[in-house]
Amino acid sequence: MSQSYNRGLIEDFGRWREFSAGMWAWIFHKFTGWVLVGYLFTHIAVLSTAIPAAGAEEAVLTAGEDVYTQTIVTLEDLLLVRILEVGLLAVAVFHILNGTRLLLVDLGIGLESQDKSFYASLILTGAITVASVPTFIAGAF
Amino acid sequence: MSTDAPQTTDETSETSTEDAPAEAPSAGDRRRAQKQERAAERAREEAEAEAAAEAAKNTVHLKVFRYDPEVEGKQEPRFDDFHVPYEKGMTVLDALMYARDTYDSSLTFRHSCRQAICGSDALFIDGSQRLGCKTQLSDLDMETPIRVEPLPHADVVKDLVVDMEHFYEQMEAVEPYFQTDDLPDEELEEQRQSRENREKVKMSTRCIWCSACMSSCNIAAGDNEYLGPAAINKAYRFAMDEREGEEMKQKRLEILEQEHGVWRCQTQFSCTNVCPKDIPLTEHIQELKREAVKNNLKFW
Numbered sequence: 216m217s218q219s220y221n222r223g224l225i226e227d228f229g230r231w232r233e234f235s236a237g238m239w240a241w242i243f244h245k246f247t248g249w250v251l252v253g254y255l256f257t258h259i260a261v262l263s264t265a266i267p268a269a270g271a272e273e274a275v276l277t278a279g280e281d282v283y284t285q286t287i288v289t290l291e292d293l294l295l296v297r298i299l300e301v302g303l304l305a306v307a308v309f310h311i312l313n314g315t316r317l318l319l320v321d322l323g324i325g326l327e328s329q330d331k332s333f334y335a336s337l338i339l340t341g342a343i344t345v346a347s348v349p350t351f352i353a354g355a356f
Numbered sequence: 357m358s359t360d361a362p363q364t365t366d367e368t369s370e371t372s373t374e375d376a377p378a379e380a381p382s383a384g385d386r387r388r389a390q391k392q393e394r395a396a397e398r399a400r401e402e403a404e405a406e407a408a409a410e411a412a413k414n415t416v417h418l419k420v421f422r423y424d425p426e427v428e429g430k431q432e433p434r435f436d437d438f439h440v441p442y443e444k445g446m447t448v449l450d451a452l453m454y455a456r457d458t459y460d461s462s463l464t465f466r467h468s469c470r471q472a473i474c475g476s477d478a479l480f481i482d483g484s485q486r487l488g489c490k491t492q493l494s495d496l497d498m499e500t501p502i503r504v505e506p507l508p509h510a511d512v513v514k515d516l517v518v519d520m521e522h523f524y525e526q527m528e529a530v531e532p533y534f535q536t537d538d539l540p541d542e543e544l545e546e547q548r549q550s551r552e553n554r555e556k557v558k559m560s561t562r563c564i565w566c567s568a569c570m571s572s573c574n575i576a577a578g579d580n581e582y583l584g585p586a587a588i589n590k591a592y593r594f595a596m597d598e599r600e601g602e603e604m605k606q607k608r609l610e611i612l613e614q615e616h617g618v619w620r621c622q623t624q625f626s627c628t629n630v631c632p633k634d635i636p637l638t639e640h641i642q643e644l645k646r647e648a649v650k651n652n653l654k655f656w
């Protein structure tokens with residue numbers, strides 16, 4: 216039989232420049248899905264500090280010196296966390312919008328405009344993210 | 357432009373013959389003659405420059421993937437450059453054939469019908485799966501070299517030829533032929549299809565087994581057992597054919613529902629984008645997914 220030659224990267228991500236809308240949508244959807252799962256774990260970790268905090272004394276709570284409040288305040292003081300939050304919003308918004316697009320595709324609705332609905336998801340995500348920046352960054356400096 | 361210049365020269369020469377006295381030429385005549393000569397010279401130069409520009413514009417630069425495991429020195433893949441004279445209406449396949457017939461007879465690629473019917477010449481042209489014979493050079497960016505490569509995600513046998521065996525196996529796996537247990541009563545009675553049903557399967561019947569879709573599919577690339585868009589489309593063609601009967605349809609859905617069947621599709625639309633016969637592959641796959649769900653979901 217003939218021998219064959221593996222062309223390596225050209226087979227796959229080496230041709231990312233040629234990816235079409237549907238391919239990008241798929242990559243972004245996978246990426247955002249897994250980022251959200253990752254966030255879920257950190258989210259649970261942070262929220263869990265509320266368990267010891269719940270047993271704290273009334274005075275400690277009103278003073279805001281319990282673990283939970285301390286953790287949140289410390290985190291929100293960090294500029295990096297504020298920026299990551301903007302990123303998280305972007306990721307979540309894209310995942311939801313494109314997820315809705317995928318559900319429509321699964322129902323066979325609007326298949327001819329699947330590329331346009333992907334671009335619309337991107338633009339909307341961008342707009343919502345930009346609009347959210349003042350809220351997230353307020354008081355960070 | 358080039359046609360204008362000689363015309364002006366003609367006109368001047370006409371007027372000068374009318375004006376010119378029959379006797380010895382005057383100083384003015386000489387000046388006019390010189391002027392004419394210079395004009396003609398300019399026109400010639402212009403025409404030459406234009407012809408050169410035209411010639412440059414009229415060659416197409418191909419960058420073609422080359423690889424031959426049987427010849428030492430060709431085992432390392434490389435790209436060869438071919439400059440082919442461009443003619444209006446020329447396709448990528450035409451250009452390849454010119455390059456092979458004129459410059460290098462060892463250049464190897466499959467082709468036959470030259471009219472998008474046989475499905476032999478699906479190639480990776482300028483980063484996309486296309487039929488060489490259905491791709492007009494003028495539709496590509498001729499300013500930059502046109503890259504012609506064998507189909508990605510398939511083993512290269514030689515130059516632009518890839519091993520199609522796996523693709524054909526997947527096509528065969530869905531039993532791509534009409535089967536029915538729903539025969540008409542009389543032996544010679546026709547088994548007719550309704551117009552609506554024919555319309556439904558119409559697009560799916562157009563497949564020419566070129567493998568462009570399979571090559572473009574990122575999932576097929578990662579999962580060698582995935583049936584692939586063409587095979588699923590073939591199955592759609594029969595599963596949706598009402599003449600096959602209910603039992604056959606169940607059998608077809610069983611093939612499609614298996615682990616490496618319709619559920620592998622991630623709706624990237626790569627196949628639909630490249631299919632040279634414009635078959636709405638993703639639409640067909642999605643419809644079969646819904647058929648499969650409807651077939652299995654029972655709430656009572």
Ligand code: HEM
Binds near residue numbers: 249251255310314317
């Ligand atoms: C309104 C909210 C959401 C919508 C509409 C949505 C929708 C979707 C859809 C349609 C898919 C693709 C399924 C497929 O066809 O393959 C998907 C995949 C996924 N989603 Fe979501 N989702 C949402 C929220 C979330 C959240 C909150 C998380 C994380 C905790 C998440 C994590 C994932 C993951 C990990 C995947 C799989 C990615 C992969 O292909 O590997 N999603 N989502």
Ligand code: SF4
Binds near residue numbers: 586
């Ligand atoms: S479905 Fe289209 S791209 Fe795929 S093999 Fe058939 S003709 Fe080629």
Ligand code: FES
Binds near residue numbers: 472477
């Ligand atoms: S040569 Fe037959 S399809 Fe192109």
